[in-house]
Amino acid sequence: MGSMLSGAEAVSLVRALPGVDAVGLEARAAGLGTRSIKKESKAQAIDLAIAMIDLTTLEGADTPGKVRSLCAKALRPEGDAPPVAAVCVYPAMAATAAEAVAGSDVKVASVATGFPAGQVPLDVRLADTEAAVVAGADEIDMVINRGAFLAGDLERVFEEIKAVKAACGEARLKVILETGELASYDNVRRASHLAMHAGADFIKTSTGKVGVNATLPVTLLMMQAVRDFRAATGTQVGVKPAGGIRTTKDAIKYLVCVNEVLGDDWLSPHWFRFGASSLLNDLLMQRRKLTTGHYSGSDYVTVD
Amino acid sequence: MSEQSKPEQGRSKQGAGKRGAAKRTATERNTTELARLHVKKTYKLYVGGKFPRSESGRSYAVTGPDGAELANAALASRKDARDAVTAARKAHRAWAAQTAYLRGQILYRAAEMLEGRAGQFTEELSAATGKEPHETLGTVEAAIDRLVHYAGWTDKFASVLGGANPVAGPFFNHTKPEPLGVVAVFAPQDDPLLGLVEAIAPAIATGNAVVVVASEAKPLAALSFAEVLATSDLPGGVVNLLSGKVAEIAPHLAGHEDVNGIDLGGVEDAALAAELEATAAGTLKVVRRPGTAGSSLDALRRWVEYKTVWHPAGMAAGVGGGY
Numbered sequence: 001m002g003s004m005l006s007g008a009e010a011v012s013l014v015r016a017l018p019g020v021d022a023v024g025l026e027a028r029a030a031g032l033g034t035r036s037i038k039k040e041s042k043a044q045a046i047d048l049a050i051a052m053i054d055l056t057t058l059e060g061a062d063t064p065g066k067v068r069s070l071c072a073k074a075l076r077p078e079g080d081a082p083p084v085a086a087v088c089v090y091p092a093m094a095a096t097a098a099e100a101v102a103g104s105d106v107k108v109a110s111v112a113t114g115f116p117a118g119q120v121p122l123d124v125r126l127a128d129t130e131a132a133v134v135a136g137a138d139e140i141d142m143v144i145n146r147g148a149f150l151a152g153d154l155e156r157v158f159e160e161i162k163a164v165k166a167a168c169g170e171a172r173l174k175v176i177l178e179t180g181e182l183a184s185y186d187n188v189r190r191a192s193h194l195a196m197h198a199g200a201d202f203i204k205t206s207t208g209k210v211g212v213n214a215t216l217p218v219t220l221l222m223m224q225a226v227r228d229f230r231a232a233t234g235t236q237v238g239v240k241p242a243g244g245i246r247t248t249k250d251a252i253k254y255l256v257c258v259n260e261v262l263g264d265d266w267l268s269p270h271w272f273r274f275g276a277s278s279l280l281n282d283l284l285m286q287r288r289k290l291t292t293g294h295y296s297g298s299d300y301v302t303v304d
Numbered sequence: 305m306s307e308q309s310k311p312e313q314g315r316s317k318q319g320a321g322k323r324g325a326a327k328r329t330a331t332e333r334n335t336t337e338l339a340r341l342h343v344k345k346t347y348k349l350y351v352g353g354k355f356p357r358s359e360s361g362r363s364y365a366v367t368g369p370d371g372a373e374l375a376n377a378a379l380a381s382r383k384d385a386r387d388a389v390t391a392a393r394k395a396h397r398a399w400a401a402q403t404a405y406l407r408g409q410i411l412y413r414a415a416e417m418l419e420g421r422a423g424q425f426t427e428e429l430s431a432a433t434g435k436e437p438h439e440t441l442g443t444v445e446a447a448i449d450r451l452v453h454y455a456g457w458t459d460k461f462a463s464v465l466g467g468a469n470p471v472a473g474p475f476f477n478h479t480k481p482e483p484l485g486v487v488a489v490f491a492p493q494d495d496p497l498l499g500l501v502e503a504i505a506p507a508i509a510t511g512n513a514v515v516v517v518a519s520e521a522k523p524l525a526a527l528s529f530a531e532v533l534a535t536s537d538l539p540g541g542v543v544n545l546l547s548g549k550v551a552e553i554a555p556h557l558a559g560h561e562d563v564n565g566i567d568l569g570g571v572e573d574a575a576l577a578a579e580l581e582a583t584a585a586g587t588l589k590v591v592r593r594p595g596t597a598g599s600s601l602d603a604l605r606r607w608v609e610y611k612t613v614w615h616p617a618g619m620a621a622g623v624g625g626g627y
Contacts, residue, residue, distance in 0.1 A: 294587070295386055297562025298393065 007155040007162075010197035014154060017193060020185035020221060029217040032260055033253045039290075042252070046287050049251040049279075050081055052269045054109050054240065056088040056277050057304070058116075058208065064096045071100030073302060078284050085269040086139060090115070091132040098136025109174070110137035113164060116178075116207035118143035122160060129167040140164070141174040141204060144191065146181050154194055161198035174202035174240055174273075177222075180212030188218055192225035202238035208275065213243025216253055223261040236265065242275025248286040251279060277304060347377045347523070349384060349547065350530030352391030353540015358548070359383050366524055369434035377523050380548035382556040385515065388544035389562050392486045392513035395541025400483045400511035404459035411455035411509060414536040415448045421532065422448070425497060425525055432496055432522040447501040453600065454505035461510060461604045469612070476615040481608035483511035484590060488557040490550055490570035496522040500529060503567055506603035508542055512565070515544045515557065519570065523547035551576060558583040565590035565607050 005013070037045055055074045057066060067089055074084045086107035089097050094110040101108060110132035114120035120128075129140055142164050148156045165173050175195040179188050195203050203222055205214040219241040226237050239262075241254055251274060258266050266272050281304075285296040347366075348355040357363075360381035366374050378384075399407070418425065422444045429440035462481055469477040487507045492499030496519040507514050518526035530545045546553065550571055557563055558580040566589050571577040577594050584591050592606055 294559030294583075295389070295556065295561060297389075297560065300561050 005197050007158045010158050010194060011154045013197065014190045014194045017186075017189055020189055022185050025185060025221055026217045029215075029220045029257070032220070032257050033216055035253075035256045037252050037256070043287070043290050045252050045255050046248060046283050046290070047082055048267070049248070049255060049274065050077060050283050050287075051083070051085060052273050053084040053280055053283075054086045054088040054242070054273045054275045055084045055280060056208070056242070056275055057093075058088070058090060058111060062090060062093055064093070067093045067096045068100045069302075070304065071097055071106070073280070073304070074106050075101060075104055077280060078287075078301075081284065081287060084280065085273055088141065088275060091128055091135060091137070094132050094135035094137045107138040108136055109139035109141055110135070111141040111143075111176075111207075112137075113140075113142040115141070115143055115176075116209040118145055119147065122163065125160075126163060126167045129164050133167070133169055133171050137171055139172045139174060139202075140168050141176055143176045143178060143207060144195065146178055149187070149191060150181075150183070154190070157191075158194055158198045161195055161200065165199040172201040173199065174204045174238075175200040176204045176207055176242075178207055178210065179205050179214075179218045179222075180210045185218070185221055188221055189225055192222050193229065196225070196229045196235070196237050200237060202240050202273070204240040204242055204273075204275065206241075206243040206275075208243030214241035214245055214275075216257065219254060220257050220261060223257060223266075226266075227262055236271065238271040238273065239266070240273040240275055245274055245276050246278050247282050248279075251283065344375065347375055347527040347547070349378050349380055349388075350527070350534065350543070350545040351384065351388045351541075352395070352544065353534065355530070355534075356384075359387070364548075366432075366521070368431050374431055375524060377527060377547040380517075380546035380553060382553060384546055384548075385517075385553045385556050386560070388515040388546060389486055389488075389557070389560055391541040391544055392515050393562055395539055396483070396485055396511075396513035399508070399513055399539055399542045402511075404462065407509060407511065408455045408458035410537050411451055411458065411505065414532055414538065415451035415455065417532040417536050418444070418448050418451065418529070421528075425528065428525045428528060429497055432524060433494075443498050447498045450498065450501050451505055454509040454604075457506075457600065457604060458509045461601070461608075464601065465605055465608065466610065471614075474617040476617055477612065478615070479610050479612045481510065481605075482611050484607050484609055485512065485564035486562060487512045487514045487565040487567065487607050488560070488563045489514050489516040489567040490554065491516055491518050491526060492570045493519045493521065493572055495519075497525040497529060499569070500526050502603070503569055504543060506600065507565075507567075507607045508538075510604055510608050512607050513542045513544075515563070516546065517550060517553055517557075517570065518545055518547045520548070520550055554580055555583060558589070559587060561587050563587070563589060565592075567592040567606075568594045569596075570594075 055070060057070050071087055074087045083106050086109040087097050088109040091110050091112055094108055097108045112129040112132045113125035132140055145157050145160055161175060177191045182188050192203050205218055222239050226239055230236050245251055258272050281301040284301055288296040348357050358378040358380050362379040363376040364379045366377050368374050425444045426437050426441045429443055430437050465481040466479045469479055471477040489503045491503050504514055527547060533543050558566055566584050568577050568580060571594055581591050
């Protein structure tokens with residue numbers, strides 16, 4: 001739907017977006033963050049959050065062995081806990097991950113396009129994407145060209161996202177806005193709409209590689225953008241906050257936001273994801289607290 | 305909020321008026337004005353090197369032996385205990401990795417700080433127990449000496465508890481005591497300072513991090529002792545102090561999987577102590593039963609486990625090891 005627009009049309013739509021009421025946005029996020037979720041609701045929220053995780057390892061030191069053990073954990077985090085949504089790895093590890101999760105519902109997400117900076121020529125970024133898809137990635141996490149975006153060249157950003165989308169083929173495309181580098185809420189709103197017009201299946205907050213990662217207000221803003229986009233075009237787009245979400249408490253705040261802003265339509269792993277690694281351990285510890293009645297400790301979960 | 309701030313504003317206005325009047329002579333001021341309003345201390349918890357209130361927002365009145373209210377202390381909840389365990393776990397590794405010498409220096413520093421504030425602790429103990437100041441001064445001095453005593457032990461206990469074992473084979477065989485990790489301590493109920501120091505010092509001297517629940521009825525000296533620790537270069541989180549009800553907090557600490565040892569010295573209810581011991585067994589903790597006394601070496605030995613290493617003698621010689 002969005003891809004029917006030309007770059008110029010999309011950019012003029014994006015430039016016409018109203019500014020963001022920063023104070024109101026932060027107050028709304030803070031308000032939603034105070035909801036108390038207890039007992040059975042908490043147990044449900046924890047299992048839902050586990051099922052929404054893109055279990056991530058994006059280190060220079062990643063080895064096939066480490067990726068395989070991450071996949072084993074993704075398939076069966078613990079006892080009767082549900083499997084996570086996907087494992088998220090570098091393109092070089094996508095084949096290893098695809099082999100390890102083959103036959104399950106767990107997807108392989110691969111970052112691509114010169115992650116995390118994206119400061120490489122477009123043809124290299126496209127080749128990166130194609131290689132990841134060939135290696136077996138079901139989902140591609142691309143980074144937008146922040147250099148072009150901040151320089152005001154929105155059309156170029158739009159065309160690049162479109163090109164990557166075409167290179168993805170069947171794979172779902174998550175577009176990382178890297179909100180920590182976009183400098184303002186207005187820019188986050190513009191980048192969200194631009195990415196959706198260009199054909200993003202998901203918009204994602206961050207790479208996890210810069211100082212400021214996912215925050216509740218920014219994610220709330222992106223949820224509003226996704227909601228407005230569906231109202232305007234009829235196309236549903238997913239949201240993925242990533243980086244800095246480490247505790248069950250944080251995860252539940254995000255779920256409350258999804259429920260309040262987007263409703264049931266988005267409250268599934270198909271439309272909402274957490275990009276995280278250490279979050280899973282905290283969710284498992286909290287889950288065990290609910291079943292056994294006593295607090296668990298870091299000695300009782302895997303060291304990733 | 306506004307109700308609370310009103311009397312404060314009233315007070316500061318009054319104060320400003322007084323300052324104007326105080327331009328006259330000192331004698332006049334002493335005779336004509338009321339005594340200065342006493343600034344009361346808010347006794348808070350000590351968790352992760354900070355002094356937070358209870359996350360529950362609760363507090364309880366602490367009274368002296370005559371029933372007069374001394375102060376309010378934070379009433380810790382199970383979540384405060386959980387936060388304290390998290391802080392202790394985080395601090396433990398670095399603390400255990402410090403040199404024994406440095407741990408001794410820091411404990412000695414705590415003794416120095418306590419010495420400098422002996423007067424305050426004497427007063428607090430007298431108010432809490434009703435004893436004469438000369439008696440409580442003796443208690444404070446004993447607590448100082450106890451800290452110095454354990455400061456001396458930090459670089460010696462490993463030699464006493466561990467060592468080289470004679471084995472029949474070409475191996476060097478060493479045993480080394482290592483800290484358990486996180487120890488939950490219920491400090492004695494009727495010995496609010498010395499008993500507390502006696503419980504904490506051996507645990508941290510050996511490299512453990514502790515979560516301490518102070519005497520329920522007399523927590524004030526313990527909470528002030530946290531200020532001594534905070535100014536002694538003790539890394540935040542190595543000692544975490546809570547004030548509150550033993551019966552409320554204890555089951556959560558006894559069942560906590562991230563707690564490696566539990567000192568039930570301050571649990572006076574025998575049925576509760578037995579129950580806690582059973583809960584602790586479910587998560588494999590070292591337990592100190594109430595009423596267990598012993599030498600300071602026993603106290604040091606309580607919170608360590610032993611690692612024994614077999615090292616091939618030939619290899620050590622081959623790599624030029626200094627054996």
